[in-house]
Amino acid sequence: MRKYKLLYLIILIIFMPFSVHGEEQTLTILYTGSLKGELETCGCSPKTDFGGLARLSGYISEHAEELSPYILIDAGNFTPKDTPQGRLKTEAMLRSFSKMKYDAVAFGENEKVFPRNYLYPLVKENKTPVLCAASEKRRSLSITRSDIKLNIGVDPAARHEGNLNLLLSDKPVSEAKLINGWDVIITSSGEELEEPLENNETIIAAGYPKGKNLGILKLRIGINGKVMGHDHRWQPLGKEIKEDPLVRDILNDYDSKVARLLREAERPLAGATYSGVKKCAECHQPFEESWKDTRHAGAFQTLEKAGKSSDPECIKCHSVGFGEKGGFYSIETTPDLANVQCEECHGLDRGHLDDFSKPMRPVTEKVCLKCHTEEHSPDFDYPVYLEKIKH
Ligand code: HEC
Ligand code: HEC
Ligand code: HEC
Ligand code: HEC
Numbered sequence: 392m393r394k395y396k397l398l399y400l401i402i403l404i405i406f407m408p409f410s411v412h413g414e415e416q417t418l419t420i421l422y423t424g425s426l427k428g429e430l431e432t433c434g435c436s437p438k439t440d441f442g443g444l445a446r447l448s449g450y451i452s453e454h455a456e457e458l459s460p461y462i463l464i465d466a467g468n469f470t471p472k473d474t475p476q477g478r479l480k481t482e483a484m485l486r487s488f489s490k491m492k493y494d495a496v497a498f499g500e501n502e503k504v505f506p507r508n509y510l511y512p513l514v515k516e517n518k519t520p521v522l523c524a525a526s527e528k529r530r531s532l533s534i535t536r537s538d539i540k541l542n543i544g545v546d547p548a549a550r551h552e553g554n555l556n557l558l559l560s561d562k563p564v565s566e567a568k569l570i571n572g573w574d575v576i577i578t579s580s581g582e583e584l585e586e587p588l589e590n591n592e593t594i595i596a597a598g599y600p601k602g603k604n605l606g607i608l609k610l611r612i613g614i615n616g617k618v619m620g621h622d623h624r625w626q627p628l629g630k631e632i633k634e635d636p637l638v639r640d641i642l643n644d645y646d647s648k649v650a651r652l653l654r655e656a657e658r659p660l661a662g663a664t665y666s667g668v669k670k671c672a673e674c675h676q677p678f679e680e681s682w683k684d685t686r687h688a689g690a691f692q693t694l695e696k697a698g699k700s701s702d703p704e705c706i707k708c709h710s711v712g713f714g715e716k717g718g719f720y721s722i723e724t725t726p727d728l729a730n731v732q733c734e735e736c737h738g739l740d741r742g743h744l745d746d747f748s749k750p751m752r753p754v755t756e757k758v759c760l761k762c763h764t765e766e767h768s769p770d771f772d773y774p775v776y777l778e779k780i781k782h
Contacts, residue, residue: 415611415619418539419461420557421451422606424579424598427501428471428480430487430642433705434697435767437630441603444487445642446628448635450605451491458607460537463491466559466579466598467499467545475652476703481505482513483645487638489517494534495543498523499561499579522559539612547573555616564588567595574618575608587623594621603628643698650701653721664717665734666744667727674747678733681782687731691722708762711735731762 431443451463469484471477488496496519502510503525514521522545523529531544533554542551543559547570550556558573560566563580568590570576578597587596587608596608604625613619672679682688690709694700700722703713711732712718719728734740736759738752756773763771 415613416537416539417460418536418541418555418610418612419458420575420577420606420608420610421458421461421463422466422577422596422598422608423447423464423602424466424468424497424499424559424577424606425581425600426465426469426484426598426602427581427600428469428477428484429601430480430483430645433699433767434630436769438769439603439766440630442601442628443634443642444484444491444602445634445636445638446630446632447602447605448487448491448638449633450626450628452635453633460539462494462534462536462541462543464495464543464557464559464577465493465497466577467497467561468501468579468581468598469496470501470505473504476649478505478509479645479648479652481510483641485513485517485519486641488519490635490637490641493520495520495522495532495559497521497545497559497561497579498525539616553616555610555612555618564595564597575610577606587621592618594618596623599625646698646702649703653701653703664715664741665712665719665728665732665739666741667711667734668730668732669727670744671733675733678782682733685780685782687735687780690731691729695722708767712739715739735762 429442431445432440434440451458465488470481498510498521502523513519520532521529522532522543524545530546531542531549531551533540533542533551535541540554541557542549542554543557544550545559547558547560550572556573556575558570558576560570560576560578561580562578564578564582564584567576567578568588571591571593573593575594575596578595580597581600582597583600584597587594589595594608594610596606599606604627607624607626609622610618611620668679668682691700694702694705694709697705699705706719707713708731710719710730711728711734713720719725722729736754740749740751742749743751759771759773759776762768763776
């Protein structure tokens with residue numbers, strides 16, 4: 392008996408590693424792509440209130456255990472245009488990626504617009520694991536996650552035989568379909584795919600535009616290291632998700648830098664072009680009264696509550712004439728032009744003040760659509776909305 396026991400033990404020891412490795416393993420790819428500088432949502436409508444890095448990070452930390460083993464990657468196009476505000480966003484993006492411990496971040500078309508001597512010092516400072524097809528040293532990187540060897544690349548030629556190969560691309564899905572030999576391709580083309588596609592042996596997915604949903608692609612990997620199957624789901628990043636306070640700090644820091652940008656660019660007013668509601672009220676007091684009952688009259692306060700009252704990207708729709716000569720500039724310099732005032736709808740027409748028999752421009756739906764866009768006002772329905780602001 393004893394002999395057999397020993398034999399049994401020996402057999403067990405010999406075959407144990409195989410039995411462990413003999414099971415299918417899983418690896419989850421958490422992916423973003425085409426964030427386009429969307430640090431957080433504007434909150435203009437509950438219907439579009441999805442996304443934002445503090446929620447993204449909050450979701451991942453809260454669910455880290457059930458998601459593990461996972462890798463976190465960005466397929467590129469995370470930056471907006473190269474403007475002073477765009478640069479502040481880019482910095483906040485990279486700092487947040489670093490807090491969230493992204494495993495790889497690809498540079499796509501959007502990133503290539505920025506000068507290298509601007510971007511690379513930032514990459515270094517944040518220790519961002521950047522991949523860039525234009526840089527010889529950074530075309531691929533390899534990582535191991537629970538025994539699975541991964542090669543992540545941005546150059547279709549940078550495939551590693553024997554590894555699990557993940558390509559990050561800024562090409563449209565139609566072009567990604569022509570690339571062979573990669574297990575998974577994730578694009579930042581900004582296309583909305585309900586489900587990843589299977590093309591030959593390759594799974595193709597696309598980062599959700601502006602990060603409204605987090606992509607969760609769970610791979611089942613066989614003993615031979617090959618992908619045996621996958622599950623996919625989109626995790627919506629709605630406002631019920633608890634924000635990561637560390638990433639929130641980065642976003643708040645961004646907000647104060649944006650405010651400083653506006654303050655430092657403070658320019659003298661180019662003549663008082665817009666009259667403002669006070670002037671109109673001199674002759675149209677009942678209209679002022681009824682306007683005050685509409686939400687347009689509280690539009691700037693909304694921004695103050697959201698801590699965004701110095702953000703040009705918000706002000707442009709929550710005030711009058713922002714960006715135009717003599718329009719709203721900041722609450723310190725042009726307090727009388729805060730909120731969506733008369734002249735946003737009736738037009739800028741100084742002639743009317745000299746000769747009020749001259750009609751102002753008719754108010755049409757087009758006037759509203761400047762601000763009531765699909766993204767910021769998905770419920771907009773002209774007759775219904777018009778009824779609510781009648782005055
Ligand atoms: C393109 C124009 C536009 C821009 C840009 C814009 N908003 Fe709005 N916002 C609107 C409109 C229109 C509404 C009303 C939507 C509705 O109810 O249909 C709104 C509503 C809101 C509301 C909801 C108010 C409430 O009481 O329900 C918040 C909060 C808000 N905006 C914040 C912001 C912030 C913060 C930014 C900048 C990040 C921003 N908005 C940028 C047009 C805009
Ligand atoms: C300059 C940008 C701008 C223009 C032009 C504009 N709006 Fe608005 N509108 C807003 C903003 C911003 C809000 C949200 C204000 C808030 O609550 O902070 C809003 C809110 C509203 C609301 C309240 C929504 C609700 O659900 O109660 C109605 C109704 C509305 N607008 C109708 C109109 C109509 C009709 C027009 C065109 C005749 C128009 N707006 C033109 C920016 C604009
Ligand atoms: C959100 C857009 C909007 C804002 C803001 C707005 N109005 Fe109007 N106003 C309208 C619309 C729409 C009408 C009715 C349709 C029309 O006459 O074109 C109207 C009608 C009027 C009329 C009457 C026109 C007539 O033919 O009898 C006056 C006067 C007027 N508004 C003045 C004001 C004043 C003053 C303010 C600021 C306190 C103001 N409006 C703010 C959209 C707006
Ligand atoms: C000095 C007085 C006065 C001021 C200031 C004034 N209005 Fe008027 N407005 C009038 C009078 C009077 C009428 C009526 C004219 C008529 O019916 O022939 C009128 C008519 C209007 C009408 C409707 C008639 C039309 O043909 O469009 C609108 C809209 C309007 N004003 C908007 C404004 C706005 C917006 C302001 C502020 C920028 C403003 N008004 C400032 C006196 C004034």
